[in-house]
Amino acid sequence: xxxxxxxxxxxxxxxxxxxxxxxxxxxxxxxxxxxxxxxxxxxxxxxxxxxxxxxxxxxxxxxxxxxxxxxxxxxxxxxxxxxxxxxxxxxxxxxxxxxxxxxxxxxxxxxxxxxxxxxxxxxxxxxxxxxxxxxxxxxxxxxxxxxxxxxxxxxxxxxxxxxxxxxxxxxxxxxxxxxxxxxxxxxxxxxxxxxxxxxxxxxxxxxxxxxxxxxxxxxxxxxxxxxxxxxxxxxxxxxxxxxxxxxxxxxxxxxxxxxxxxxxxxxxxxxxxxxxxxxxxxxxxxxxxxxxxxxxxxxxxxxxxxxxxxxxxxxxxxxxxxxxxxxxxxxxxxxxxxxxxxxxxxxxxxxxxxxxxxxxxxxxxxxxxxx
Amino acid sequence: xxxxxxxxxxxxxxxxxxxxxxxxxxxxxxxxxxxxxxxxxxxxxxxxxxxxxxxxxxxxxxxxxxxxxxxxxxxxxxxxxxxxxxxxxxxxxxxxxxxxxxxxxxxxxxxxxxxxxxxxxxxxxxxxxxxxxxxxxxxxxxxxxxxxxxxxxxxxxxxxxxxxxxxxxxxxxxxxxxxxxxxxxxxxxxxxxxxxxxxxxxxxxxxxxxxxxxxxxxxxxxxxxxxxxxxxxxxxxxxxxxxxxxxxxxxxxxxxxxxxxxxxxxxxxxxxxxxxxxxxxxxxxxxxxxxxxxxxxxxxxxxxxxxxxxxxxxxxxxxxxxxxxxxxxxxxxxxxxxxxxxxxxxxxxxxxxxxxxxxxxxxxxxxxxxx
Numbered sequence: 001x002x003x004x005x006x007x008x009x010x011x012x013x014x015x016x017x018x019x020x021x022x023x024x025x026x027x028x029x030x031x032x033x034x035x036x037x038x039x040x041x042x043x044x045x046x047x048x049x050x051x052x053x054x055x056x057x058x059x060x061x062x063x064x065x066x067x068x069x070x071x072x073x074x075x076x077x078x079x080x081x082x083x084x085x086x087x088x089x090x091x092x093x094x095x096x097x098x099x100x101x102x103x104x105x106x107x108x109x110x111x112x113x114x115x116x117x118x119x120x121x122x123x124x125x126x127x128x129x130x131x132x133x134x135x136x137x138x139x140x141x142x143x144x145x146x147x148x149x150x151x152x153x154x155x156x157x158x159x160x161x162x163x164x165x166x167x168x169x170x171x172x173x174x175x176x177x178x179x180x181x182x183x184x185x186x187x188x189x190x191x192x193x194x195x196x197x198x199x200x201x202x203x204x205x206x207x208x209x210x211x212x213x214x215x216x217x218x219x220x221x222x223x224x225x226x227x228x229x230x231x232x233x234x235x236x237x238x239x240x241x242x243x244x245x246x247x248x249x250x251x252x253x254x255x256x257x258x259x260x261x262x263x264x265x266x267x268x269x270x271x272x273x274x275x276x277x278x279x280x281x282x283x284x285x286x287x288x289x290x291x292x293x294x295x296x297x298x299x300x301x302x303x304x305x306x307x308x309x310x311x312x313x314x315x316x317x318x319x320x321x322x323x324x325x326x327x328x329x330x331x332x333x334x335x336x337x338x339x340x341x342x343x344x345x346x347x348x349x350x351x352x353x354x355x356x357x358x359x360x361x362x363x364x365x366x367x368x369x370x371x
Numbered sequence: 372x373x374x375x376x377x378x379x380x381x382x383x384x385x386x387x388x389x390x391x392x393x394x395x396x397x398x399x400x401x402x403x404x405x406x407x408x409x410x411x412x413x414x415x416x417x418x419x420x421x422x423x424x425x426x427x428x429x430x431x432x433x434x435x436x437x438x439x440x441x442x443x444x445x446x447x448x449x450x451x452x453x454x455x456x457x458x459x460x461x462x463x464x465x466x467x468x469x470x471x472x473x474x475x476x477x478x479x480x481x482x483x484x485x486x487x488x489x490x491x492x493x494x495x496x497x498x499x500x501x502x503x504x505x506x507x508x509x510x511x512x513x514x515x516x517x518x519x520x521x522x523x524x525x526x527x528x529x530x531x532x533x534x535x536x537x538x539x540x541x542x543x544x545x546x547x548x549x550x551x552x553x554x555x556x557x558x559x560x561x562x563x564x565x566x567x568x569x570x571x572x573x574x575x576x577x578x579x580x581x582x583x584x585x586x587x588x589x590x591x592x593x594x595x596x597x598x599x600x601x602x603x604x605x606x607x608x609x610x611x612x613x614x615x616x617x618x619x620x621x622x623x624x625x626x627x628x629x630x631x632x633x634x635x636x637x638x639x640x641x642x643x644x645x646x647x648x649x650x651x652x653x654x655x656x657x658x659x660x661x662x663x664x665x666x667x668x669x670x671x672x673x674x675x676x677x678x679x680x681x682x683x684x685x686x687x688x689x690x691x692x693x694x695x696x697x698x699x700x701x702x703x704x705x706x707x708x709x710x711x712x713x714x715x716x717x718x719x720x721x722x723x724x725x726x727x728x729x730x731x732x733x734x735x736x737x738x739x740x741x742x
Contacts, residue, residue, distance in 0.1 A: 168677065
């Protein structure tokens, strides 16, 4: 495996000096790119695309061909885990993800088991290996998974939900049942992320997309604690190092950085930063400067441009990118900032505005090399 | 007009001692009540119900017949204002509110004007008068309006939106255009709330349902500042007192309390509390104790039970009600708490759980009279 040509993203996560602020975008390989839509059409469906390592590699690299992004992220979906648990993931036209067999009672919970990533999720680790090799050291590769709570939302609701009525009824009425689901999910997520690390992922990220739907108190118990269980079981943390069979020699024994992103998690930044993670992702409601004060030197921050800024013209994109950089403030030892959106990029984004954004972040943040 | 038999809600808003914590529920007159559904059927539609003062009065009083709530709230909809502006409000089956003529360009903005509450919104002030009279002093009556930003969301998007793409494109690309809409909305909301006060509303509330969708910085400019314009123009604030023609003698010259509720507004509590309002409503992601510390003695707090708690059984409702009360903490001079949900009550709520909640809040919070 070649050395990394651009390791600025990793250095920002380690809170080491960087020549400029690195940037990547959540869902950077996606429907706003015509070439992505072409590949997806060839694959036949979104799920087929996720399950085909060569095509998943192709779309992962597409945004890097267009924009000088500082990281690649595995093309996949957070629902691969519940799918591997046998819940029957499918996509209803125009309605988002659905499960044929949602988990709503004692019996369904009893049937749940941690999938073996080397079997049911083999297509994901194959994709990681393929992408890592194709990247040839250009930029680091991020692996990812949904948080235990976020996965449970889909598993119990059977799909997306506006009010989370079913899972919250379980939460308030049968917290013991929900905690059993969350424990299984946590072990499944940890095993899955470790398998991605063994296959070559250089950073992993936990997407807690629905943590912000929880009440204060419930968040800590039902989303934060299961995430702590995940993080503490990751390679380089819970004892087990990056496997001898996987990763590059340089990876072995290393602590692979973890980014935790709770959408709507602004109220609980200190809690999340206490997870032994390397970066906390924040959405656009958060003031980055205040977040930096609250978190201190515990970890780096990732975020947080409103994705809708990319709908406006070049001058708006440059102005708002500058605003995010200013909000984080001057670089200083012990602090790190990875520029990103506060949520996934919209399918309606004009690709040329992404080029403007990446250029704006790189050029506005460029600084003299640390002496 | 009779004296108020129960003024505990008003005293809590004034942060005076109360024998127990008052409670009312957002959307307490609504679809979870079979008698509401009966009246709505008789009216023919939701909009017809809003526009019929006698039937609006009937449904406003229904929850008070069942539960010893400490306030009544006008039955109406936040979209009455854009409807009165001529945008053509209608409800598509299963799809929520829609506007026939959304406001998306310079010409549409130029056509906008502040509706005359005594003309286009007469049905609302008639409802306020009818309800105030029917209440006969049992509990105070709350009037309300949407925030300028929240109304603008519906006006520009043409209905509900998941990503606020149209209005945020305007926000980032043509902030001047959006600010013209917001200025008109602010004046319309102020005139509308003053008309409700003149007709007998004893408290008014501003629902900033979509303020939490805004980025830090954008919230302050596009939601907070227009709300400041509203609050400063209300009776008893901007100079004009409660009109000689309206209100009760006791109301005249009084400062009618204002509650501001930004859903997802946790990051900006200090900003909202700086609005010269009497209470800040908070959703369930907010820790009430920390909110109290942040806001200090600037105003009271209203909230913040997760509405989904009402889906669980009696013991869960009692436990979680207690948790909210404990989270706010002990009463003290200069502090006030109004118990509420963190958002509107769900249509799927079993009414008997509301009875449990009201009883739990009243009995758990009952204290010796302040000496």
